[in-house]
Amino acid sequence: xxxxxxxxxxFRNLRQAKLRTSLTVIGVVIGVAAIIAMVAFGIGLQRxxxxxxxAKLDLFTVITVFGPSADxxxxxxxxxxxxxxxxxxxxxxxPSESPSPSPSPGSSPQPRERSKRVLDDAAIGEMQKLDGVxxxxxxxxxxxxxxxxxxxxxxxxxxxxxxxxxxxRFKKFLAGTTFSSDNATEVVVTENFxxxxxxxxxxxxxxxxxxxxxxxxxxxxxxxxxxxxxxIDLLTLPSSSAGPASVFGIPLSMITSNPSDSDDExxxxxxxxxxxxxxxxxxxxxxxxxxxxxxxIYVPVEQARAFREANRxxxxxxxxxxxxxxxxxxxxxxxxxxxxxxxxxxxxxxLGFNSYSLTNQIDEIRYVFLVVNGALALLGGxxxxxxxxxxxxxxxxxxxxxxxxxxxxKAIGGTDSEIMRIFFFEASLIGxxxxxxxxxxxxxxxxxxxxxVNKYVVKxxxxxEFFSIPWYLAVGAVGxxxxxxxxxxxxxxxxxxxxxxxxxxxxx
Amino acid sequence: xxxxxxxxxxxxxxMGADTVRALSNVSVLIERGEFVAILGNSGSGKSTLLNxxxxxxxxxxxxxxxxxxxxxxxxxxxxSRYRLHRVGMIFQSFNLIPTMTAQQNVSLALAFAGxxxxxxxxxxxxxxSRVGLETRSQHRxxxxxxxxxxxxxxxxxxxxxxxxxxxxxxxGNLDSSRAIExxxxxxxxxxxxxxxxxxxxxxxxxxxxxxxRIIRLKDxxxxx
Numbered sequence: 001x002x003x004x005x006x007x008x009x010x011f012r013n014l015r016q017a018k019l020r021t022s023l024t025v026i027g028v029v030i031g032v033a034a035i036i037a038m039v040a041f042g043i044g045l046q047r048x049x050x051x052x053x054x055a056k057l058d059l060f061t062v063i064t065v066f067g068p069s070a071d072x073x074x075x076x077x078x079x080x081x082x083x084x085x086x087x088x089x090x091x092x093x094x095p096s097e098s099p100s101p102s103p104s105p106g107s108s109p110q111p112r113e114r115s116k117r118v119l120d121d122a123a124i125g126e127m128q129k130l131d132g133v134x135x136x137x138x139x140x141x142x143x144x145x146x147x148x149x150x151x152x153x154x155x156x157x158x159x160x161x162x163x164x165x166x167x168x169r170f171k172k173f174l175a176g177t178t179f180s181s182d183n184a185t186e187v188v189v190t191e192n193f194x195x196x197x198x199x200x201x202x203x204x205x206x207x208x209x210x211x212x213x214x215x216x217x218x219x220x221x222x223x224x225x226x227x228x229x230x231x232i233d234l235l236t237l238p239s240s241s242a243g244p245a246s247v248f249g250i251p252l253s254m255i256t257s258n259p260s261d262s263d264d265e266x267x268x269x270x271x272x273x274x275x276x277x278x279x280x281x282x283x284x285x286x287x288x289x290x291x292x293x294x295x296x297i298y299v300p301v302e303q304a305r306a307f308r309e310a311n312r313x314x315x316x317x318x319x320x321x322x323x324x325x326x327x328x329x330x331x332x333x334x335x336x337x338x339x340x341x342x343x344x345x346x347x348x349x350x351l352g353f354n355s356y357s358l359t360n361q362i363d364e365i366r367y368v369f370l371v372v373n374g375a376l377a378l379l380g381g382x383x384x385x386x387x388x389x390x391x392x393x394x395x396x397x398x399x400x401x402x403x404x405x406x407x408x409x410k411a412i413g414g415t416d417s418e419i420m421r422i423f424f425f426e427a428s429l430i431g432x433x434x435x436x437x438x439x440x441x442x443x444x445x446x447x448x449x450x451x452x453v454n455k456y457v458v459k460x461x462x463x464x465e466f467f468s469i470p471w472y473l474a475v476g477a478v479g480x481x482x483x484x485x486x487x488x489x490x491x492x493x494x495x496x497x498x499x500x501x502x503x504x505x506x507x508x
Numbered sequence: 509x510x511x512x513x514x515x516x517x518x519x520x521x522x523m524g525a526d527t528v529r530a531l532s533n534v535s536v537l538i539e540r541g542e543f544v545a546i547l548g549n550s551g552s553g554k555s556t557l558l559n560x561x562x563x564x565x566x567x568x569x570x571x572x573x574x575x576x577x578x579x580x581x582x583x584x585x586x587x588s589r590y591r592l593h594r595v596g597m598i599f600q601s602f603n604l605i606p607t608m609t610a611q612q613n614v615s616l617a618l619a620f621a622g623x624x625x626x627x628x629x630x631x632x633x634x635x636x637s638r639v640g641l642e643t644r645s646q647h648r649x650x651x652x653x654x655x656x657x658x659x660x661x662x663x664x665x666x667x668x669x670x671x672x673x674x675x676x677x678x679x680g681n682l683d684s685s686r687a688i689e690x691x692x693x694x695x696x697x698x699x700x701x702x703x704x705x706x707x708x709x710x711x712x713x714x715x716x717x718x719x720x721r722i723i724r725l726k727d728x729x730x731x732x
Binding site: 002012193407410414501 | 559565574584585588589591592593597599601603604605607616617619620621622623632664665668
């Protein structure tokens with residue numbers, strides 16, 4: 001008996017008992033729908049959190065290197081050159097400069113490993129030369145009062161390279177472009193900066209989900225275009241109140257020559273540094289994995305370096321007075337290929353620095369989601385397990401009912417394996433139908449839940465997609481349903497094959 | 509060489525604690541092309557002997573030979589193939605699958621032999637017209653008379669061209685005129701195709717009128 005005949009027979013048998021077959025199929029549908037809905041939620045969550053990061057693949061080629069704080073350096077022995085891992089610290093203070101009751105390195109329990117040397121230009125230069133590194137840059141961040149469009153507020157400002165190549169921060173310009181040079185008095189801002197000034201202090205919504213933009217692309221681009229060429233003022237105290245001007249290293253050209261020229265009466269009390277907006281960046285959404293490096297205002301790297309020098313806070317200066325130059329707090333090392341991240345991190349460790357890359361965290365998050373999805377699948381799987389008993393029950397009932405028919409088939413020449421195959425096909429048809437309908441209803445459940453949750457629970461104007469049913473989940477769920485059905489049919493099929501034709505045909 | 513032979517065959521059944529001996533040391537020879545009637549009262553073991561010939565059952569001791577070779581060593585799968593190709597069985601209660609039409613019932617036997625769909629349809633029609641049911645092929649057993657059902661069963665038994673037709677009380681559920689028609693149909697199968705016919709019956713008249721030879725069984729033994 002060939003396969004198509006066996007399938008035809010199985011179909012025919014199922015049609016004979018429509019109600020019973022339908023009820024059994026419904027059991028499978030519920031089980032599969034439960035699996036689909038549960039796992040779709042897990043994968044949806046994972047996708048919302050991880051895939052937003054994946055979309056920005058350049059996040060995976062970046063390593064953040066941490067410089068030691070003044071406290072760390074003090075704990076290491078107050079900048080003693082002999083304990084600083086052989087680093088040539090050109091500006092290292094003499095031991096007499098460090099305080100005498102310096103805590104010994106091993107005495108205080110420190111959960112986090114410290115970087116063992118100063119993150120200065122020399123160290124960054126060494127990193128630059130490591131195999132697999134595309135570039136190494138100090139991350140320069142400073143806080144400053146900013147005035148734009150008549151409003152002034154304290155803002156965090158970052159330094160950035162003028163080049164747009166491999167620059168994760170300058171990926172999507174809504175309007176304009178990057179700085180003309182690394183020392184230009186130009187600024188690149190984000191959309192969020194513009195909306196802050198346009199609509200009061202409206203912070204960007206964080207959270208793992210990607211909100212759908214509220215305004216059209218054209219509106220946003222027009223708004224951004226309008227900002228190009230406008231100026232932003234960075235406000236600092238006059239140099240006399242902040243210490244000797246030579247320390248700050250701010251080029252004189254940056255300082256407006258005559259504050260009284262401005263109609264702003266406050267101008268006499270501070271220095272105004274004028275920067276021209278050359279570009280507006282698209283707001284980024286999703287989880288911000290780089291909390292510390294994220295700002296809404298970027299100035300060229302050399303400008304930032306100068307401002308940082310000028311705007312150190314008193315505590316930082318105190319630390320420096322104790323240990324000498326603390327260097328940069330962070331540096332960004334970009335590798336040529338995500339696969340190099342691990343190697344480069346090892347080399348950076350050898351240089352004496354702690355580092356962090358998203359790759360470290362992604363592995364952990366992936367593992368967590370594997371467990372979460374597994375647990376959700378298990379919950380759904382339990383309902384499929386219940387359904388499998390239904391399948392076994394249906395098959396046994398059907399065999400009891402059809403004992404005579406099975407006897408006839410054997411009497412006229414059907415083999416045991418042919419009889420078994422008919423039953424296995426019946427079961428897998430139940431599994432296949434139930435699985436396919438289950439995927440559909442699972443999908444339906446996720447659509448309804450998503451709609452209701454968005455409408456009544458989240459109540460957020462951007463529509464959030466909580467579920468994700470990738471093709472492998474749909475195919476896997478159907479395959480699993482068929483597999484479970486086949487397992488449920490093992491006993492009934494064996495029992496059918498063992499029917500004794502003489503007993504089955506004994507006339508009543 | 510006899511087409512079928514039972515050589516010193518015994519068949520015992522366990523019924524709870526008791527052992528019932530349905531056949532004891534029976535030896536029977538059936539020649540090719542014979543019409544043999546096995547006659548006996550109920551419980552004489554005549555159906556047991558037929559089931560042994562039909563490969564539905566195996567003897568407790570002794571041997572069944574088909575065309576000179578023992579069917580004892582056959583595996584269960586080979587035994588199924590023996591039932592499919594070598595012998596055709598007909599039962600008192602017809603044993604047609606009630607949910608299938610006459611055509612489908614005949615077709616099922618052809619399907620077990622691995623025949624293709626269109627070939628099956630043609631063969632089944634031919635077989636049904638041979639037994640005079642060409643107009644009834646799309647009817648289910650419940651829409652057919654007893655005589656018609658039994659003729660469908662004969663068509664099915666003939667499907668894969670067996671050498672032997674084994675009929676267990678084929679006329680048991682039929683009135684006498686239908687019974688005679690049916691026996692004549694079986695007789696025709698023997699004369700036209702040279703098939704061997706073995707029927708089990710308790711109808712002495714019928715056996716005497718149509719069979720070449722009568723084997724009488726009593727209490728599991730051949731009595732002449």
